[in-house]
Amino acid sequence: MPADCANALSMMQDTEALLAVLRRAPVVPVLIVDNVDYAVPLAKALVAGGLPALEVTMRTPVALDVIKAMASVEGAFVGAGTVLDPEMADAAKAAGATYMVSPGATPTLLAHALKIGMPLLPGVATASEAMMARECGYRIMKFFPAGPAGGPTYLKALSSPLAELTFCPTGGVSAANARDYLSLPNVVCVGGSWVAPDDAMRSGDWARIEALAAEAVKLAV
Template structure:
């Protein structure tokens, strides 16, 4: 898959909802009901980070949830790309980008949302054909002000900022012309997941799905 084709797909995914839940799943038994709760709340695109032993099994469980589109986050190596695809991931997200990782995603046909934190990194990815990127770590890398500053010299790049984003500042990011959506973990708090509070998570997702550049749409 060419980087241009990958960006076409990731742009479409980012436009599905204002928030992509970033999920760290400790117990794969929670995966399916969690996905169902988030999709029911209006957040169909889900990122499961490869940070726990349960992550790949969680992707397998979520892949069959009707209406959901499940991807794998924290892709770092070619082996991560292969394992994510084998588990049923339909897209990948990386905190940064290396030649080996980009080559693996391209060769495997996995649409990738590669990470960038500086103008140089964003330009290097654009040079390779990636015009939709992850801005990470968003708050630590300068937040809204930094991303806004990139919009003028690099208007052809759109971002999904992730890292330190919650309901209090998501609207500020979404108001930027180069932000398609944001990634965040606040819609699936670990305590609520552990307790099986799926109705509560659906309520959080439903509120997140109403976010816009002006905050909550009333």
């Protein structure tokens, strides 16, 4: 077991708490927001449409401010995405994120999330990566990039040998193929950006985003 993980193993991922958030809807919107003014109306539209678990990616200079603003929206469970290291994890927690998502996983990040008591959905793309995260105390993971990594066929193949693990596939997931993932026994939800198109945000078409969220809710199987 990696040394960093061994130091934090007694503090295993709070599986039930994370599942409680992810089970609220079949889709977690993956959001790249470059204008803080979009934050509150965007979160309100997604929550009103039935998607309360939100992932704000840390890919823009205003991401932390967006997380802070969205955290004030009633019914929203705001997570920070694209968390790459302990410093980003600390900043996300301070901004009010209730959980974190990473594209991959290092022993240092896995251990730090456990240390600070911040639920983390670590990214994995192979059985070996999933087993490493499991050794660090994790049971729920992000399968990323889902499409290039093998899609539903690969993820289904993991359901028997890694039966205790649950996944949220993200990357290449769309309204057209979401049900292929959601029908798998080891999938709790999917992550996708199609519910919040950039052009809808820039034009302030929050009604369109709410309608897309409502359609996404119907993908539940």
